[in-house]
Amino acid sequence: MKPESALQLSAPALRAAAPAALKKHGLLYLGDEFCQNLVPSPEDFALALRKFPGRVVLVTPLLTDAAFDSVEAIVKAHSSPRRRLEVVVNDLGLLHTFKARYSHRVLVSLGRVFAHRVKVMPRKFAAGFLKEHNVKRVELDDPALLPRFEGLGLKFSFHTGFRYVSVTRFCPWELHWPGACGHACSGRVKKLEHPRLPAPLFLRGQAYGLKTGAAPSHPAINRLVREPLPAGGRK
């Protein structure tokens, strides 16, 4: 069966997106796994539901308490037992809260940052941990991680275009700790080179990563998330 196609957009990118650009995909991944300033507000999420014809998945990074409140407001406003909201989770607090309070309202997908924590867990513990927290799906961008999650009854979303290697919370575009954000990263990418790197690194938002090609073929990959790098260094 052909994997479903998803487009990943941050909240500012959604606001700028022409409606025609959104029509090619069945799913919208709204938010960011690496920067909480790119996570949608409840108003952004409502806008996405109006603007995008298909389903909208909420994408979240590690969350401070303030960002947590915003995510929880979206969950409260836009989910119900009959209309469960799918959320990409990278934060233990969010995962735990979903299990304790919202298990009947959300569908949990394990995010890429969290996946690297789970991959080092003993397999039996990881299986129990994921089951206990109702995780049904894992977001991946590296084929090397597939074997670590195989056989656990999970579906995989595979991200193409960008494979994350590192993340910072000291904004590399505006040179400050989290706080007031001027969205200087919007539409920009920086290519970093060094003789010792086997491939260039790309800085996008608050994440450093590698440019990647097509997704591998795997029976449990039933979703492809297109995460294109911006065209260049324009502001």
Added chain:
Amino acid sequence: MLIVAGSKAYDEAEWLLSNGAAEVYCGVPGLPNHRDADQCLKDDGEFVSIAKMARAKGRRALLAMNEACFEEDYPVVAARVKAILKQCKVPVIIRELPLLHYLRKNGVKAEFIISSLSLVFNSRALEYYKNLGVKRVILPFHLMPYEAGRIIGNRFGMETEIFFHADFCCPNMDPACRLDGWLKSFQVCRFHYTSSGKAHRMPEANVPQKLDMVYDAFHAGIDYLKIIRVTDFKDQQEVLREARVMLALLEKGVSREDFRKLGEKLYFSVSRHGGRTGR
């Protein structure tokens, strides 16, 4: 605010505890911790000696287990920790959830301290840990004190600890940064990159921003200030002196502006800060 200093030898631990540190934390080879062997003690026996010496001074030693390890090593790790705890009751700094659960299930009775590497970014994450014997949480390197109010004022009675950012701060977020593992190298984040033909460094906080972290941490009511383990003990001695003077200034009620001015002089009084200012 009490100082917790990393230590890699008995003599060094004794000096640290005699010169302002309330606690020392140490790793030992074979028990998973976030430092190579050259920054660990010789063996479990040396740790027990430090713990007893610290206790005699009315201070404490903490056992660092802030790294993952293979499941097949869990039984040996648990047995060694039990043996250490039998000789000296010390808190254990832990990172990995499965190891924490395993130790508790297998009769390791300790106060646990959640490592910064566990990435506890919000008070909801503390709820996960509330029934697991956790007494303290170390804030992740990249979580600002001004973002952590609900963690600091948590209702579970957990203490909080923060790194002394006026000494050291990673450009990227450990352990979500996999650059070193990717390249099998050290401090890939500090390479001299080029971008569009121009020199480029991965940005990190500048000195005023680092000093603000210390100022904010003190005023937020964080209980402990952590000084990391380093290879050259003379560096660590300088950093401990720097931290003590900064804390004395803060206790006197110095303003943020004055703290920045005075703190900058203190910062550059430390030899290893001279060539790596980030400014």
